[in-house]
Amino acid sequence: MHLAHYLGLLHRSQNAxxxxxxxxxxxxxxxxxxxxxxxxxxxxCDAHAGRLEPFARRYAEDAPDEPERLHSELFRxxxxxxxxxxxxxxxxxxxxxxxxxxxxxxxxxxQGARDRELLAVTSECxxxxxxxxxxxxxxxxxxxxQALVVAD
Amino acid sequence: xxxxxxxxxxRDPWGERTPYGPGERWPIRVDENCPAGVDAWFRSASVLHxxxxxxxxxxxxxxxxxxRGVATDRVNRGRLGPKDLYGWRSVHSPDRLTxxxxxxxxxxVETDWDTAMGxxxxxxxxxxxxxxxxxRFGFYTSGQLFLEEYYTLAVIGKAGLGTPxxxxxxxxxxxxxxxxxxxSFGTDxxxxxxxxxxxxDAIALWGHNVxxxxxxxWARMLDRRRGGARPxxxxxxxxxxxxxxxxxxxxxPRPGTNLALVNGILRLIIHNGQSDPAYVRAHxxxxxxxxxxxxxxTPARVAEICDLRAADLERAAELVGGAYRLLSTVLQGFYxxxxxxxxxCAVNNLHLIRGMLGRPGAGLYxxxxxxxxxxxxxxxxxxxxxxxxxxxxxxxxxxxxxxWNVDGTTIPHWAPPTHAMQIFRYAEQGSIRLLWISATNxxxxxxxxxRIRRTLSSADLMVVVQDLYRTETTELADVxxxxxxxxxxxxxxxxxxxxxxxxxxAVEPPGEAxxxxxxxxxxxxxxxxxxxxxxxxxxxRDAEGAFEAWKRCSAGRPCDYTGITYEKLRAGTGxxxxxxxxxxxxxxxxxxxxxxxxxxxxxxxxxxxxSTGAEHTAQEYRAKEPRGRAFLHAAHYRPAxxxxxxxxxxxxxxxxxxxHFHTRTKTARAPELNAAAPDVxxxxxxxxxxxxxxxxxxxxxxxxxxxxxxAPARIAxxxxxxxxxxxxxGCFDAPGRVAANELTVTAWDPVSKQPLFKVAAVRxxxx
Numbered sequence: 001m002h003l004a005h006y007l008g009l010l011h012r013s014q015n016a017x018x019x020x021x022x023x024x025x026x027x028x029x030x031x032x033x034x035x036x037x038x039x040x041x042x043x044x045c046d047a048h049a050g051r052l053e054p055f056a057r058r059y060a061e062d063a064p065d066e067p068e069r070l071h072s073e074l075f076r077x078x079x080x081x082x083x084x085x086x087x088x089x090x091x092x093x094x095x096x097x098x099x100x101x102x103x104x105x106x107x108x109x110x111q112g113a114r115d116r117e118l119l120a121v122t123s124e125c126x127x128x129x130x131x132x133x134x135x136x137x138x139x140x141x142x143x144x145x146q147a148l149v150v151a152d
Numbered sequence: 153x154x155x156x157x158x159x160x161x162x163r164d165p166w167g168e169r170t171p172y173g174p175g176e177r178w179p180i181r182v183d184e185n186c187p188a189g190v191d192a193w194f195r196s197a198s199v200l201h202x203x204x205x206x207x208x209x210x211x212x213x214x215x216x217x218x219x220r221g222v223a224t225d226r227v228n229r230g231r232l233g234p235k236d237l238y239g240w241r242s243v244h245s246p247d248r249l250t251x252x253x254x255x256x257x258x259x260x261v262e263t264d265w266d267t268a269m270g271x272x273x274x275x276x277x278x279x280x281x282x283x284x285x286x287x288r289f290g291f292y293t294s295g296q297l298f299l300e301e302y303y304t305l306a307v308i309g310k311a312g313l314g315t316p317x318x319x320x321x322x323x324x325x326x327x328x329x330x331x332x333x334x335x336s337f338g339t340d341x342x343x344x345x346x347x348x349x350x351x352x353d354a355i356a357l358w359g360h361n362v363x364x365x366x367x368x369x370w371a372r373m374l375d376r377r378r379g380g381a382r383p384x385x386x387x388x389x390x391x392x393x394x395x396x397x398x399x400x401x402x403x404x405p406r407p408g409t410n411l412a413l414v415n416g417i418l419r420l421i422i423h424n425g426q427s428d429p430a431y432v433r434a435h436x437x438x439x440x441x442x443x444x445x446x447x448x449x450t451p452a453r454v455a456e457i458c459d460l461r462a463a464d465l466e467r468a469a470e471l472v473g474g475a476y477r478l479l480s481t482v483l484q485g486f487y488x489x490x491x492x493x494x495x496x497c498a499v500n501n502l503h504l505i506r507g508m509l510g511r512p513g514a515g516l517y518x519x520x521x522x523x524x525x526x527x528x529x530x531x532x533x534x535x536x537x538x539x540x541x542x543x544x545x546x547x548x549x550x551x552x553x554x555x556w557n558v559d560g561t562t563i564p565h566w567a568p569p570t571h572a573m574q575i576f577r578y579a580e581q582g583s584i585r586l587l588w589i590s591a592t593n594x595x596x597x598x599x600x601x602x603r604i605r606r607t608l609s610s611a612d613l614m615v616v617v618q619d620l621y622r623t624e625t626t627e628l629a630d631v632x633x634x635x636x637x638x639x640x641x642x643x644x645x646x647x648x649x650x651x652x653x654x655x656x657x658a659v660e661p662p663g664e665a666x667x668x669x670x671x672x673x674x675x676x677x678x679x680x681x682x683x684x685x686x687x688x689x690x691x692x693r694d695a696e697g698a699f700e701a702w703k704r705c706s707a708g709r710p711c712d713y714t715g716i717t718y719e720k721l722r723a724g725t726g727x728x729x730x731x732x733x734x735x736x737x738x739x740x741x742x743x744x745x746x747x748x749x750x751x752x753x754x755x756x757x758x759x760x761x762x763s764t765g766a767e768h769t770a771q772e773y774r775a776k777e778p779r780g781r782a783f784l785h786a787a788h789y790r791p792a793x794x795x796x797x798x799x800x801x802x803x804x805x806x807x808x809x810x811x812h813f814h815t816r817t818k819t820a821r822a823p824e825l826n827a828a829a830p831d832v833x834x835x836x837x838x839x840x841x842x843x844x845x846x847x848x849x850x851x852x853x854x855x856x857x858x859x860x861x862x863a864p865a866r867i868a869x870x871x872x873x874x875x876x877x878x879x880x881x882g883c884f885d886a887p888g889r890v891a892a893n894e895l896t897v898t899a900w901d902p903v904s905k906q907p908l909f910k911v912a913a914v915r916x917x918x919x
Contacts, residue, residue: 031577032898036793037764082581135766142567142574150287151583 003109004063007056009070010102011049017095018045020075024088027078031085034139038092041132048099048125055118074098082147086140093136100129161185161234162828165810166363166371171379174513175351178372182230185237186210186218194658195222195722197645199296199638200235200813202520203366204647206726207232209240209639209658216243216639216659224724227346227651233367235813235825240639242821243659247621249634250663260632265664265674268631272586273678275614279585280313286564290575290584291318293533294591295325295522298643298655300698301668302524302533303705304690305590308672310532311556312681312689316564317584319535320528321592322520323572324907328487329518330529330536331904332496336504337742337782338749339540339756340529341710343503344479344515345728345740346649349373351513354475356386358499359410359485360519363394364810366648374398386471388413389485390805391835391876392869401467404871405458407803408490408792408911413465414498415789416454419446420469421505431507435746437776438784442501445786457789459871472502477513484521484807489910490792493903494762497785504782510744517648522814524645530711531702535569538702539709540756543568544770547753555705557683568767571905572598573898580607588616590668591635595624596815596882599896599907600858618671623817624882635668636661637818642695643669644721650728650739652713654721669695710742710749743782750778762787765902792911793899796873800856800913802840806879806892807910815891816880832861832881832889835868836916840875844917851919856912859894862919875916879909 025038074095078088103126110118161167161183170179190210198205206225210218219240223230252268253260279288291309293302302320309318322330330340337343349355349372363370376383377398387399388410396402405413421427422443432439451462458465472478480503486495496518508514520526532538541548543565553560570578576598578584587608598604608615608628617629626632640661646652661667666674673690681689692698696718706713706729715731715738728738749755758773760766762785796803811829812819819825834852846852852865854875863877870876877892896912 032573033900033902036899037902040763040790082583131761131764131766134768135761135764138567138765138767142570145284145566146287146578146583149284151581 001059001062002064003106003113004056004059005066005070006102006106006109007052007059008066010099010106011052011056012071013095013099013102014045014049014052016075017092017099018042018049020092020095021045023078024092028085028088034085037135044128044132048128051121051125055121072098082143082151086143086147089136089140089143093133093140096129096132096136100126100133103129159824161237162811162824165234165367166374167231169378170375172350172375173380174353178229178350178375180223180230182221182223183232183237184218184220186220190217194639194656196639196655196658197523197647197653197726198232198236199523200239200818201233201366202522202525202648203227203368204523204651204653204726205232205236205368206653207236209656211658214659216240222724226725227647227649228368231368231371234811235819238824239813239819239822241823242818243637243639245621245821248662248665249619249621249632250665251634252664253632255630260626260629268633269674269678271631272616272675275586276679286313286315287317287583288585289313289315289317290579290587292572292575292587292589292592292594293318293320293528295320295322295520295525295528296591297524297668298641298645298695299524299527299531299702300643300695301672302527302531303538303702304669304672304676304698306532306538307556307690308676308681310537310563311558312676312679314562314564316535316567317570317575317578318533319570319572319575320525320533321572321594321597322522322525322528322534323905324597325484325521326487326519326525326529327534327906328492328496328901328904329482329520331493332500333518334757335493335497335759335783335785335903336500338751338754338778339710341540341742341749342517342648342650343509343742344517344649346372347740348479348513348515349376352383352477352479352515353381353513354384354386354471354478356472356478356480357395357399358388358480358482359487359489360481360483361389361393361395361808362481364808365483365521367810370395384471384475386468390871390874401464401471403460403464403468405460406871407805407874408795409458409789410486410489410495411491411498411787412449412454412457412789414495414502415446415449416451416465417469417472418442418498418501418505419449420451420466421473421502422446424469424473426473427505428507431746432505435748435781436504436784437778437781438786439505442505442784442786445788473506478503478506478508479513479515481517481519483519485910487906488908490908491787491790492901492906494785494787497762501784504784510741510746515741520648523647526646526648526650530646530706535571536756537565538705540711541709542756542758544758544767545753556689557685558689559684573900573905573907576604576607579610579613582610582612585612586614586616589625590618593623593625593815593817593882595628596891597879597893599893599909600898601891601894602859603898618668619817621817621821623815624884633671634663634665635671636665640665641667641669644699646729647726651726652716652721652729653726654718669698747780748782750780750782752778759783760903762903792908794897794911794913796913800915801873802914802916803874804854804856804895804912804914805874805876805910806896807876809878809880812878812880814880815882820885831886832863832878832892833866834863834916835866835870835876837870837872837874838867839872841865841867846918853917853919854895854914856895856914858897859890861890861892861894875914
């Protein structure tokens with residue numbers, strides 16, 4: 001059973017996203033909404049990772065070795081300025097999108113494994129990741145014209 | 153007749169009681185402050201708070217000499233508060249601005265209108281010459297201009313320049329009211345009426361010190377409390393305000409925990425079987441989710457979070473849960489605090505699950521703080537689209553494009569409007585190059601003032617300020633435009649219970665000062681804004697013309713003004729919108745049938761996630777099939793972004809006094825009001841004071857991570873661990889004085905974008 005690998009992927013993606021949210025918060029603290037909301041969302045990611053842990057451990061017992069190229073690197077640090085903020089939010093968006101699709105995949109696997117507890121976790125956490133996506137998209141929509149067309 | 157002479161209403165802000173019982177008409181009591189020998193009276197209403205108390209302005213020899221309340225008006229039945237009775241004297245202040253000023257180096261020098269407007273227009277045309285020119289303009293207006301002025305400004309911004317960067321200082325005061333009304337009921341618009349005070353059997357005041365912010369509304373409540381079958385009263389406030397002293401139950405929660413408190417009350421009501429299942433089933437969406445969320449807010453847990461006694465929470469729940477006609481009112485204690493929109497929606501939830509809407513006494517005010525804030529919102533001068541239209545609804549954009557005869561792509565609708573704090577951020581970053589500020593004083597009223605001053609002082613930013621007097625903000629301006637004030641210009645405005653009043657021009661403005669409307673019209677003419685057929689974009693030349701244009705814009709929307717004329721408004725009482733041919737006398741209450749404004753083609757918003765402000769899409773919204781039902785929004789409590797710690801162990805909450813309005817631009821220039829509250833103070837609890845060795849009147853230092861201020865201590869009945877500072881006091885009349893907002897945190901509610909003025913961690917010590 002390969003479910004453990006996807007749980008591992010999601011777990012690591014949630015931790016990476018939490019870390020990226022924190023870094024963006026700190027490096028763009030001049031944008032107060034970014035500062036506060038990114039810290040909030042980092043805590044949401046932490047909680048997701050925490051809830052995944054027992055399942056990752058449980059399924060690890062049945063798992064073969066981890067396949068190659070399972071994990072990807074989506075974030076290599078923050079940038080500065082209006083355009084930099086836009087690009088940083090885009091990184092966060094892609095990382096959240098990875099978590100989002102992982103929740104879908106894990107939820108499907110949980111159906112297959114008849115694992116009601118895991119299914120409950122995916123149905124509570126998955127929508128919170130979707131909210132992150134829609135917040136990031138909205139914030140980028142707001143910032144884009146000013147950063148790309150108006151600013152010198 | 154109660155004649156106010158001298159300082160009677162300073163000593164007793166609410167005046168003598170005129171008790172009345174449930175269902176009776178509130179007795180008339182006419183207040184006035186006017187010498188004999190008035191030549192003429194001119195109809196108006198108060199502009200120093202949001203209650204909309206109708207009054208006549210008395211004029212002798214072309215000069216305002218006094219005021220009297222209008223006995224026939226539905227709002228105040230003749231009464232006036234201290235700011236109304238004494239505030240008018242500020243129009244005579246010798247330091248009124250009478251000529252335009254322009255910056256020459258580090259000085260502002262007097263000039264003529266052509267020079268001042270010429271500079272603004274020259275800069276505007278330069279900025280528009282390059283792509284993205286619209287994004288280089290920002291407008292920051294007020295809750296104190298007239299409807300006609302806001303609508304004209306909104307058309308200039310949205311159809312002339314095409315910029316989304318327009319907001320009002322209403323962002324600081326009632327943005328959450330609008331956000332919560334939209335979220336729960338589909339559009340802005342106060343469900344209740346002031347006459348609900350006459351019929352209710354319980355009044356709940358949620359973070360609303362109405363005794364000081366709307367004295368005449370409080371007088372109405374007190375009169376019910378002194379009459380037969382008095383309504384029960386609940387006050388939620390961390391300070392023991394006059395409201396809290398009057399209330400039967402007073403909850404003083406830890407600042408920043410309102411949502412937990414209301415969730416706890418909702419849970420008790422549901423558990424006690426006091427919800428109205430038939431109403432919930434027929435008229436709401438989201439009850440199951442609400443039950444699921446509030447279920448964990450047991451009295452013990454809420455007591456812990458809010459630092460209250462569980463028994464008091466239970467008494468509060470009994471009070472609001474047992475009422476047959478519950479009236480709620482919500483203001484800054486909720487709006488300027490943590491999780492503002494979620495907490496205000498929680499009060500909406502209370503009324504929805506109990507079916508307490510749309511009938512006499514069952515009312516809800518998501519209050520306004522400023523006299524004309526409702527107009528800022530409905531005309532779109534706060535960035536929303538005029539007529540409470542939905543920026544994400546293509547049909548609504550098309551309606552406006554047809555109305556104004558402009559290309560739809562000009563109208564900014566590609567993202568939510570830019571809120572005030574973001575406008576100042578763009579100015580700080582240099583992408584906004586012209587910031588036009590009208591009738592407000594951000595150099596005292598915004599959070600983290602050092603940053604605001606730095607932004608306004610930037611050499612690359614042209615700052616235009618339009619005001620009656622020099623203020624902390626005009627001193628940073630490049631162009632200062634002298635404006636006519638109340639009584640010196642004609643126009644309408646709408647109060648917190650949707651009552652529209654006309655304010656007549658009683659006297660000429662001083663010197664070369666001009667009505668704000670004329671200034672905006674002059675700018676539009678000089679910019680030569682044109683519609684698609686090459687005709688002037690703005691076809692009106694005066695207030696009544698602007699009002700008629702606005703009526704066309706409002707037609708068919710919740711704030712429909714089509715049945716109102718200036719003539720009707722002169723007939724003796726204000727009129728509540730919507731007012732149409734079918735409803736020529738206006739509409740007392742909204743949602744009388746439990747049909748809400750949530751239809752996807754009609755609503756003002758497709759909704760937002762309350763924790764992040766993430767916008768829902770039209771598709772997501774339609775999938776909920778609202779069909780005129782209201783939304784019950786459930787959210788969990790989360791701690792404020794700043795909570796006390798070892799270094800900053802106190803919570804600072806800012807607020808108001810009955811004698812002042814905003815940054816005292818007017819009220820400090822009214823001798824009686826200024827004498828009543830001449831200087832800032834810090835309130836703290838006796839235990840805290842004793843521990844720190846601070847005595848009443850001692851100079852206290854208040855320090856936050858962002859700044860520090862000094863003020864004399866008042867040992868007061870504020871909750872332990874919390875200190876209170878009135879926000880009104882800047883430095884214009886006392887060089888070196890530091891405003892409370894030097895200390896506040898720059899953070900805002902994710903949905904309403906209203907700054908959090910009520911939750912900053914500070915330390916205090918002897919100064």
